Amino acid sequence: MPTMTASTAPSTLIQAQDMGLTPDEFKSIEKILGRVPNFTEMCIYSVMWSEHCSYKNSIKWLKTLPKDGDQMLVKAGEENAGIIDLGDGIGCAFKIESHNHPSAIEPYQGAATGVGGINRDIFTMGARPIAQLNSLRFGDPEHPRTKWLLEGVVKGIGDYGNSFGIPVVGGEVFFDPCYQVNPLVNAMSVGLLDVNEIISATAKGPGNAVYIVGSDTGKDGIQGASFASKDITAESADDLPSVQVGDPFQEKLLMEASLELAKTDAIIGMQDMGAAGITCSTSEMSAAGNVGMDIYLDRVPLRQADMEPFEILLSESQERMLVVVAPGKEKLVEDIFKKWDLHAVPIGEVTEGDTINFFVANEIVAQVPASTLVLGGGAPVYEREYSEPSWFAESQAFNPDSVAVPSLKKALEIATDIICLPNIASKKWVWEQYDSMVGTLNRTTNRPSDAGVVSVRGSKKGLALTVDCNSRYVQADPEVGTAIAVAEAARNISCTGATPSAITNCLNFGNPYNTEVYWQFVGAIKGMTRACEKFKTPVTGGNVSFYNQTANEDGTSTSVFPTPTIGMVGILQDRDKHMSLDFKEKGELIFHLGEMSDCINSSEYLANIVGVKQSPAPKFNLTQEEALHVCIRELIAKNLVTAAHDISDGGLFTTLLEMSMPNLFGFDIVSDDELRIDGFLFGEAQGRIIVTLTEEDQDDFFDICDANKVGAVLLGHVTKGKIVVDEEHVGFCSELRAYYDNGFEEALDL
């Protein structure tokens, strides 16, 4: 077998550098092994020590995030995903992950396998996924490539998730030229489990059999983890074989088989094969259980006949898992997989000690100590330098007086323009391609609300779910912008009546070796920590995606906006109290909760109507924000409001229109003389919610607002369909809805 020689021949520094290792890292491997690693071993280290698997440039700061909370059952870093306790014996596992680099070059498969991977993380733990969310970012809406990427990503997410059968209950889509070459595709999955049936990703018990289950192993996705750990360049398309291919049907079978297995006592541990495939799952499971493994690569069912050992080890073929089976339960496991027409093949066994031996034809092709491969073990940990970029001070110097205040008439014309901008207009073109109702738990289909709300069967509870991040704010000020992302998520959850529980994060940044990018990263972590502590929402896990940037033709590069996407879960104790955002009755009063403001900083209006790209983050006060959330939850619990919707992207006018459209009502409001009209209508100052109520509830309403020290200002009332600002008739709701509904498709020529 001539290929064996190549696989077991000593590797060279040049090969190692080609695969992304640094000279220092190569030296460390030599020191660990006490010899030069052979080619296969070097490949193993190259993927396990890649940014994607090792978090080597982020872990130092990630460890500072708050991870303790009353409801935590499984904390960050302990398992594939965090789990919170919902009570009634039910746990909720949830996690968000990026699939940016694959989606940049093959949007359909890149996005599809992102969906597959995140759901696998959830059901591997024994939880049945019940809801998905996603957060997507693309470049200039008018660029033809943007349309190609959008269509591919949306179809990829849809085709995979629709077939797999888990509803999409929320998400966001945002456009800015900074994402032109490097779009962001972040997918979140949420699952429920019986707290007594949590499956751990730990190998235990020397002698226990190790099985590979699910699909055959092929040459797709080899070294995907390394690919995700470098800059996207003009040559990235050469990495196309690094993109995996998804099969939602296999995944569906794998899920049903795994969940059936979770009900038995046959499993010691189980882990899905994502990045770095067999390598990562064997080493992480071994390291977690302080054991080793003997793995026979020639027993792995292959899709292609001529695969090298390193290809089998690094393959990222989808829809596979590694299972450590309890003694004597092998037949039970094999029968369950057979029922679902899936392979379950023993490929080795757990051993004493720390060493993983990989065999081919009974010859060792690689021998590595498991603990030296993994995060928290021997994987490198780096401290990176950071420095404040010069443009930060420039942004802070923005003076709103430099923007001329439009007349009321002009401002109302702008209002019609804003609701047509692709960042603001209806995204129904996107979400109608996703099955949002399968599973019959999604309460938001017929009750639109700020966060997706799903029923928790077997209890009175509901789960409120959201993903949020306005990356323009984070670009303006990483610390404040990230705190805003957490606050907005908590506000959205609170507007449904639910209480925020915990978050998962997806940290999308540029190259960590760029000190200015790292400054953004550190700021984001600090802001997230501050906000999560305030809202008592620990971080349960997530992922970091660096190297999101575009290499320009002149040799420079442009990073994406720092984008720390926040996925938040909240609990609604009584789901019958679920508050929706739509106006219910003509004549009801419209109130503004929180401090009135005309701050236009970093608003959609300032960036994309006025054209000022650099300004500070919008006005934000964490203490007031928390008081507002407590207040709105109390108002909802006491049935004192009939609708609630927070003011976010696009500002007050967009918020009121979104409340009008579901039932085709309108609004008649009066502005504030003290505030500039554009700031009043389109400003994005944080910490504000619009509510409606009946006249008879006014006194009780004010009592609660006063007790929570939250300002409440009467803006006007709900109309039958007319939209009026300061006695100026803007149009009928049906007319504006036509603009809002078509703006997205027109802007992108879909």
Next chain:
Amino acid sequence: MILRFPELSKMKIGVVTFPGSNCNMDIVHALRNNLQYEVVELWHKDSDLQGVDAVVLPGGFSYGDYLRSGAIARFSPIMEEVIKYANDGGKVLGICNGFQILCEAGLLPGTLMHNESRKFICKNVYLLPVSRTASISADLDDKAALKIPIAHGEGNYFLHEAELSELESNDQVIFRYCDENGKVNNSSNPNGSANNIAGVCNVGKNVFGMMPHPERACSEDLGNTDGLAILRGLETLIKA
């Protein structure tokens, strides 16, 4: 309130699970918990219908639907039994992928092509009950639109002109897509289906198929109970 035929309190409905079915649990939940029917879960490898009074084929992506939707499922062991059962006058309802399977199996006329937009569509639509002789829609008000969701990529019902007029004249159309006010027109047709057809039955009026998902509109929790009236048609059907 749930109206029941007392003599039918023992009626049993079988729901088939194919590999890749993903609405099987939803229809089982609706029949069992929202309508209090007895439900028997049938497995695609079974060849025994266990004495059920009606069979429901649920939605999903049977066998991944990588070929034509429903094209492989029709060859599964359970389908051999379902085909025999239907040909003997047994009552069968296919929803979404179940409808596609029944068409592929030749138990229902027509074909479900890709949606006119070439995209998967998931949203609430409105249905007008049509047939006055097919028991599943006969008791429903033919002037009142029902709000029921769709979720499919291949729901564009096609039938050749001559067969289509035969279908219409035999009163085999059970539902048409309409607007909120019950008007049947082009703008209320979500997928390009011939004559806005959302559901049909066979000539014997014992086999039914529909693309929309009544099981997704069966509870206050979901904020929509319009699907209950449709699924209750199974009682009329079994009684018929």
